[in-house]
């Protein structure tokens with residue numbers, strides 16, 4: 001409990017409970033994700049000691065693209081944010097901290113832009129609702145009326 005007497009928000013626990021953030025068991029049927037899997041396996045075989053130079057490039061590309069989408073959607077959702085971090089989470093596409101920092105998996109840029117946008121709007125909506133309540137989904141739906149279909153597709157993609 002925080003001082004105000006309200007239940008403390010614990011995004012870590014909350015997010016883990018969301019199936020969207022759990023590693024999907026299915027192999028993604030979309031060509032983009034399968035290509036990503038091939039790149040990863042090849043890199044693991046051939047680049048053992050040196051860091052893959054493409055990794056830094058991928059992250060930088062992800063930073064540019066994701067930042068652009070966050071800047072576009074933040075006013076539509078009607079929120080501000082603090083910092084954007086590009087990470088390589090094993091089981092998450094994104095998360096939002098109570099400080100207003102947005103974390104995104106760089107591999108989002110390997111997915112269709114529709115799915116990237118869904119994750120961006122999802123995390124921005126957490127700036128209004130730090131939960132997955134009806135009010136939260138209403139925020140997402142207001143900006144992306146077809147979010148359910150995008151969410152379903154994203155679930156079929158492994159991180």
Ligand SMILES: [Zn+2]
Pocket residue numbers: 015018122126131132
């Ligand atoms: Zn969420």
